[in-house]
Amino acid sequence: MSAIELRDASVRLGDQLALEAVRVDLDARRIAVIGSNGSGKSTFARLVGGLVGASSGSVRVEGLDPIKQASALRRRVGFVFSNPDAQILMPTVAEDAAFSLRAERLPRAEVADRVRSALLDVGLGALADRSAHELSGGQKQLLALCGALIRRPSLLIADEPTAFLDARNSRMIADRLFADADRRLLLVTHDLALAARCDVALLFIDGRLDEVGDPLQVIDRYEASLSC
Numbered sequence: 001m002s003a004i005e006l007r008d009a010s011v012r013l014g015d016q017l018a019l020e021a022v023r024v025d026l027d028a029r030r031i032a033v034i035g036s037n038g039s040g041k042s043t044f045a046r047l048v049g050g051l052v053g054a055s056s057g058s059v060r061v062e063g064l065d066p067i068k069q070a071s072a073l074r075r076r077v078g079f080v081f082s083n084p085d086a087q088i089l090m091p092t093v094a095e096d097a098a099f100s101l102r103a104e105r106l107p108r109a110e111v112a113d114r115v116r117s118a119l120l121d122v123g124l125g126a127l128a129d130r131s132a133h134e135l136s137g138g139q140k141q142l143l144a145l146c147g148a149l150i151r152r153p154s155l156l157i158a159d160e161p162t163a164f165l166d167a168r169n170s171r172m173i174a175d176r177l178f179a180d181a182d183r184r185l186l187l188v189t190h191d192l193a194l195a196a197r198c199d200v201a202l203l204f205i206d207g208r209l210d211e212v213g214d215p216l217q218v219i220d221r222y223e224a225s226l227s228c
Contacts, residue, residue, distance in 0.1 A: 001063055002027050003155075003184060004048055009057035011043050018043040021057065022209045024202070029181060032195035032215055033188045034222055035204035042159055044204060045188045049077050049157045062154065078148030080177075082160035084140035085133075093119065093135070093143055094128040100147040118150040122176055138169030145176055159188040192219050 002025035011019040019040045033041045046052045047059060050066030050073050059066055064073045081087060090096040097115045106114070119125045122142045127135070132143060141161060148156060158177055162170035174194055177185060187198060195201055201218035203211040205225060211218050 001060065003062055004031075004186075005058075005060040006047075007058045009047065009054045009059050011040075011047055011052055012055040013043070013052070018207055019047065020207045023057075024209060024212055026200065028199035029183075030178065030185045030198040030200075031187065032198035032201040032218075033186065033204065034190070034192065034195050034201060034219070035210075036226075039204040040207040041188050041202075041204045043207075044202070044209075045157050045159050045186060048155075048186060049079060050074070051079075075151075076154045078151055078153035078156045080141075080145050080148050080156065080158040080161045082163040084137075084144035087144040087147060088132050088140060090132060092128070093124055093130050093132050096132045096143060097146050097150055100150050104151075114150055118146050121149070121179075122146045123172070136169075138165055138172060141165060141169065141173050142176065145173065153183065155184045155186065157186045157188075160190065161187075162189070162191055162194070192222075195219060 004026040006022045006024050008021045008023055009019065010017065010021055033044060035041045043052065047054060048061055050070050053067045061073060062076055066073050088096050090099045094115050097118055098111050101111050101114065119128055122145055124139065124142055124146060135143060162173050165173060178197060187194065189195055196215045196219060198215050200212065201215040202209060203218050203222050211221050
């Protein structure tokens with residue numbers, strides 16, 4: 001069984017068919033998802049992560065049904081979105097990182113150790129006591145990434161994580177996303193240079209999975225479709 005397996009999976013959001021009969025098997029460690037706005041790529045990521053359910057067809061992620069086995073999947077999946085303010089909930093940097101561990105009921109000392117280590121890993125170790133909401137945009141995204149990674153997910157789903165960042169911060173976030181070769185990454189992005197760093201790319205057009213393959217070839221197909 002593949003790590004991510006969809007069989008004719010469709011998603012209807014209200015009256016709109018956001019995804020239509022997607023069929024794919026994915027085992028690559030780094031998966032890029034590209035396409036124009038409204039093409040279905042974010043819906044695909046949310047479907048894989050269990051944030052939306054399939055209206056028809058089937059989905060399996062690491063052998064789990066994302067809806068019927070939602071609790072088990074949540075323990076394996078971390079999310080990072082384009083707007084970090086939507087993910088930052090606690091007053092200080094350290095408290096926000098620790099908040100992601102609340103469901104694991106760990107001893108206080110272990111939580112403190114994991115928070116310290118996770119903040120150091122994303123370059124925020126010196127800002128542990130800083131107000132989380134006073135961070136720069138890049139620092140906020142690093143904190144959101146820390147909140148996802150501190151749970152040690154086997155799959156990280158990042159939906160436009162560099163969309164509102166400048167070049168320096170985009171590079172910083174990208175380097176953190178790609179740092180762990182053992183963790184699977186599903187990256188939704190308009191940044192084609194980031195997509196090219198992945199092992200495989202998926203191109204969505206008008207709610208359909210148009211192509212799956214080598215990132216450079218899929219990017220060429222995407223760019224050709226933009227000139228039509």
